[in-house]
Amino acid sequence: MSYLGDKLKGFFLFDEPEKNERFILKYPADNDKKDNGEKNRMEREIEKKLAEAGKKPEPSDAISDDIDVNMEFMKRKYSVPVNSDIVLREFSVNYRGDLIRAFIMFFDGMAAREIIDNYMLTPLMVNSLMNLESDSKEGLKDYISRQLLPHNQIKLESAYSKVIDEINFGGCALFVNGLPIAFSADVKGWEHRGVEKPNIEIVIRGPQEAFNELLRTCTAQVRKRVKDENLIVEDIIVGKVSKTPCCLLYIKNVTNDGLVDEVKRRLDSIRVDYMLDSGILEQLIEDSTIYPSPQVISTERPDYVSELLVAGRVAIIVNGSPNVLVVPITMFDLMRSAEDAYIRYPYVNMLRFIRYTALTFALLLPGVYLAIITYHQEMIPTDLLLAIEASREKVPFPAIIEILLMELSFELIREAGIRVPGPIGPTLGIIGALILGQAAVAANIVSPILIIIVAVTGIGSFAIPNFSQAYSVRILRFAFIFFGGLAGFLGITLGLFILGMWSASLKTFGVPFMAPLGPKTAKRFNNVIFRAPEWRREERPDFLNAKKSRLQAKHSMGWKSRPKGKK
Amino acid sequence: MPNRIKFGKWEAVALLINAISTKLYLYYPRMTVEDAGTAGWILSIYVSLVTLMIFTVLIRLYKRFEGMDILEVSEICGGKVLKTLTGLITVGVLFYLTVITIREFSEDMKVISLPTSPLSFVMLFFIAGMIIGGFLGLEAIVRYHAILVPIISIAYILILIGAVKLMDISNIYPILGTGAYDIFGKGFFRISVFGDILMLFLIVPSIGSYKNVKRIGYTAIGFSSVFLTMGSLAYILSFPYPSNLEPFLPMYQMTRLITYGRFFQRIESVFVFIWATAALMYLTANFYFMVYVLSRIFDMKYIRPLIMPCAIIVFSTAFVPQNLVSVLNIETNIFNKLIWVITFGYVGLILIFANLRERAKRRSEKDETEA
Numbered sequence: 013m014s015y016l017g018d019k020l021k022g023f024f025l026f027d028e029p030e031k032n033e034r035f036i037l038k039y040p041a042d043n044d045k046k047d048n049g050e051k052n053r054m055e056r057e058i059e060k061k062l063a064e065a066g067k068k069p070e071p072s073d074a075i076s077d078d079i080d081v082n083m084e085f086m087k088r089k090y091s092v093p094v095n096s097d098i099v100l101r102e103f104s105v106n107y108r109g110d111l112i113r114a115f116i117m118f119f120d121g122m123a124a125r126e127i128i129d130n131y132m133l134t135p136l137m138v139n140s141l142m143n144l145e146s147d148s149k150e151g152l153k154d155y156i157s158r159q160l161l162p163h164n165q166i167k168l169e170s171a172y173s174k175v176i177d178e179i180n181f182g183g184c185a186l187f188v189n190g191l192p193i194a195f196s197a198d199v200k201g202w203e204h205r206g207v208e209k210p211n212i213e214i215v216i217r218g219p220q221e222a223f224n225e226l227l228r229t230c231t232a233q234v235r236k237r238v239k240d241e242n243l244i245v246e247d248i249i250v251g252k253v254s255k256t257p258c259c260l261l262y263i264k265n266v267t268n269d270g271l272v273d274e275v276k277r278r279l280d281s282i283r284v285d286y287m288l289d290s291g292i293l294e295q296l297i298e299d300s301t302i303y304p305s306p307q308v309i310s311t312e313r314p315d316y317v318s319e320l321l322v323a324g325r326v327a328i329i330v331n332g333s334p335n336v337l338v339v340p341i342t343m344f345d346l347m348r349s350a351e352d353a354y355i356r357y358p359y360v361n362m363l364r365f366i367r368y369t370a371l372t373f374a375l376l377l378p379g380v381y382l383a384i385i386t387y388h389q390e391m392i393p394t395d396l397l398l399a400i401e402a403s404r405e406k407v408p409f410p411a412i413i414e415i416l417l418m419e420l421s422f423e424l425i426r427e428a429g430i431r432v433p434g435p436i437g438p439t440l441g442i443i444g445a446l447i448l449g450q451a452a453v454a455a456n457i458v459s460p461i462l463i464i465i466v467a468v469t470g471i472g473s474f475a476i477p478n479f480s481q482a483y484s485v486r487i488l489r490f491a492f493i494f495f496g497g498l499a500g501f502l503g504i505t506l507g508l509f510i511l512g513m514w515s516a517s518l519k520t521f522g523v524p525f526m527a528p529l530g531p532k533t534a535k536r537f538n539n540v541i542f543r544a545p546e547w548r549r550e551e552r553p554d555f556l557n558a559k560k561s562r563l564q565a566k567h568s569m570g571w572k573s574r575p576k577g578k579k
Numbered sequence: 580m581p582n583r584i585k586f587g588k589w590e591a592v593a594l595l596i597n598a599i600s601t602k603l604y605l606y607y608p609r610m611t612v613e614d615a616g617t618a619g620w621i622l623s624i625y626v627s628l629v630t631l632m633i634f635t636v637l638i639r640l641y642k643r644f645e646g647m648d649i650l651e652v653s654e655i656c657g658g659k660v661l662k663t664l665t666g667l668i669t670v671g672v673l674f675y676l677t678v679i680t681i682r683e684f685s686e687d688m689k690v691i692s693l694p695t696s697p698l699s700f701v702m703l704f705f706i707a708g709m710i711i712g713g714f715l716g717l718e719a720i721v722r723y724h725a726i727l728v729p730i731i732s733i734a735y736i737l738i739l740i741g742a743v744k745l746m747d748i749s750n751i752y753p754i755l756g757t758g759a760y761d762i763f764g765k766g767f768f769r770i771s772v773f774g775d776i777l778m779l780f781l782i783v784p785s786i787g788s789y790k791n792v793k794r795i796g797y798t799a800i801g802f803s804s805v806f807l808t809m810g811s812l813a814y815i816l817s818f819p820y821p822s823n824l825e826p827f828l829p830m831y832q833m834t835r836l837i838t839y840g841r842f843f844q845r846i847e848s849v850f851v852f853i854w855a856t857a858a859l860m861y862l863t864a865n866f867y868f869m870v871y872v873l874s875r876i877f878d879m880k881y882i883r884p885l886i887m888p889c890a891i892i893v894f895s896t897a898f899v900p901q902n903l904v905s906v907l908n909i910e911t912n913i914f915n916k917l918i919w920v921i922t923f924g925y926v927g928l929i930l931i932f933a934n935l936r937e938r939a940k941r942r943s944e945k946d947e948t949e950a
Contacts, residue, residue: 391848517719530722
């Protein structure tokens with residue numbers, strides 16, 4: 013509320029605005045050319061990562077070569093033995109006839125026990141007795157990592173913080189006496205869902221796979237579709253305490269470098285302790301927190317993410333969240349469904365028309381009905397007017413109360429329908445139908461025509477493909493009821509004007525929210541409100557300023573063009 | 580412009596088309612009939628052609644000042660004093676246009692849609708739109724224009740198509756209406772209708788090159804001329820001459836008679852949407868430029884502190900005329916005959932003097948280098 017209060021105060025009192033630099037998505041510089049001696053973005057990133065990897069830890073964070081010091085540190089860090097799910101297993105490794113003390117540490121339930129037993133403990137405790145090292149000149153560190161740990165992902169860490177991060181994310185750490193490093197093995201093995209069918213974004217035509225909560229499964233799902241070595245998956249950690257692993261996906265020779273940098277900048281700059289889901293991340297990276305519509309696409313479909321990546325966008329996967337975020341978007345993307353790409357364009361266009369009609373109904377129908385009933389009765393043909401008036405004759409409330417009552421009841425049933433336990437669900441449907449339908453009319457609390465209005469509005473909001481957008485429409489509907497009740501069509505016009513101007517002023521990751529119509533950009537009618545045939549979708553959206561604007565050949569249906577030389 | 584916002588050609592054209600053509604919904608068709616009788620449409624064409632010619636002269640004079648708005652050109656010409664004077668005159672014109680238009684729209688809206696609501700209540704809706712538009716800035720205003728102007732234009736054309744069955748060719752006779760002198764002599768002063776082209780000279784820094792400015796100007800005048808002439812012609816054809824002189828909302832009167840079958844008989848309420856949207860867009864743009872020029876005069880860094888005070892002044896001043904008739908009288912008989920003196924005459928003079936000054940400056944520089 014204080015935020016709203018500040019906004020309202022800003023209308024009347026002037027404070028010099030903070031100097032925030034607004035991100036502008038510029039045309040891509042020709043970064044891949046090295047004529048000027050400058051490195052391109054990817055080379056800079058590789059150098060940065062290598063420098064980070066080679067950085068020596070702070071003295072307080074450096075692992076000791078004394079196993080007792082290390083064990084004491086780790087025990088204190090993990091509150092052993094209070095913490096019941098942390099496992100600390102001590103054992104000895106045979107090296108050149110000496111038994112060297114060692115211990116492993118992992119979280120029970122998060123790490124795969126079988127892998128630890130078979131590929132870590134067995135080689136270290138049993139195979140080491142075979143004296144495999146006798147002919148080799150390797151030191152203990154190399155001996156363990158090269159000969160005793162046959163696991164596919166072993167990292168050598170010299171800082172406690174890194175080891176702790178690995179253990180927290182389902183890894184297993186191995187400390188050996190005399191070595192100022194720890195081995196960390198990626199042995200994640202927690203229980204998780206498999207790849208299942210999408211729950212929300214259901215399609216009839218197209219793949220039936222959804223993301224799940226595993227980061228690597230999600231990245232693999234995209235990679236198996238895009239199949240391009242230029243698809244980059246960059247790791248980013250968000251959350252000071254939770255250290256939630258996130259991945260940034262983009263196609264390096266397509267996506268604008270400025271856009272990738274901006275997404276990374278926003279993610280890096282987030283200062284929260286816990287970031288547990290992509291829903292939280294979405295709220296932390298969006299441009300306007302008060303604007304009703306979502307400014308990020310959140311999808312559970314890998315095929316849709318792949319399609320958006322190919323267009324030149326950036327995807328963000330959050331570990332533990334089955335919803336992947338894609339930026340930047342425009343208002344028109346919120347009315348698209350993943351299925352749109354898979355079905356023939358006449359069908360898509362019919363569906364799009366229906367969706368936009370549904371949006372109009374869901375947003376404006378109750379407000380317009382109220383405006384007509386209250387201020388513009390002359391607009392209704394006489395027969396219809398008589399029918400409406402006859403049905404409203406016995407209703408004791410003014411039209412605005414009648415609408416608010418019904419809309420509120422509808423929202424109540426909708427919310428209760430989500431919260432109610434499964435077996436009681438049908439009962440709620442019956443109660444809802446009775447209250448909303450028959451009983452309210454029979455008791456002369458509402459008119460039958462209003463039942464139709466509310467029902468059509470409700471169905472309209474269900475036809476909006478983006479779940480978050482449907483929420484925003486539900487909120488805005490009440491605003492339009494208010495405007496319609498206040499001044500009829502003039503009020504609704506003002507409401508639309510405010511919403512339109514607000515949308516026009518908004519940018520998401522440097523892309524105007526109303527693009528490609530306002531501002532007008534090239535090829536704007538290819539896939540905005542209506543979709544062009546597949547063979548006409550030759551260019552990527554202009555407003556994304558992608559490195560490669562062409563998406564497919566001018567004559568993509570090669571079989572139609574006549575081979576050269578043939579008449 | 581604040582931080583020199585850049586926008587495209589279409590955005591600028593849409594802004595100007597709406598600014599010039601909004602008069603269609605208010606008084607323009609009736610005004611042409613009052614001036615030239617049944618030859619109002621010829622007057623409309625004549626005025627458009629004269630405007631195009633004057634614009635050609637102005638834009639030629641502008642060639643040397645690529646990327647500068649009229650205030651910067653004034654500064655070159657006569658220093659800070661002339662810049663301030665130009666600014667004040669511009670603010671005056673925009674203020675007048677905003678006040679008159681808001682009063683007129685509010686009065687008309689009250690009559691056709693909200694008869695029981697007080698005028699101040701109706702006016703508040705337009706004021707609210709202006710304030711919000713001012714806060715959201717020029718970028719939002721032009722983008723909104725870019726989206727809505729095509730929709731409004733299509734709706735307008737549909738209205739004209741709907742009115743075709745009302746049209747009677749005999750209403751156009753006599754072809755020359757009240758006479759050639761009324762059309763080509765007195766009619767000249769009606770170039771004031773295109774006075775909103777003044778906005779073009781304020782947005783120059785945002786649209787870049789001279790070539791763009793030129794193209795935008797011609798396109799906006801061209802489209803507006805077509806819309807104005809079509810409106811005037813349709814109005815003249817739809818009603819007999821005596822009815823054409825009715826002093827109330829000509830386009831609205833036309834839409835009232837449009838019917839599509841037995842069910843769609845009263846589409847004028849839908850017209851309210853188009854009409855109020857166009858009005859809100861026009862008023863917001865006018866108001867924004869008024870506040871913007873004011874901030875430039877005072878060398879203010881931000882325009883926001885000026886928005887609320889200016890809105891209150893506009894709101895209060897809009898109540899000064901006694902009634903709708905006096906508003907219409909001021910509009911059609913006084914300002915619409917005189918405003919061209921500023922929008923074309925004064926701007927032209929500034930450009931001529933600025934050119935002379937530049938030429939003299941260059942000559943003296945040349946002499947110095949030769950010496």
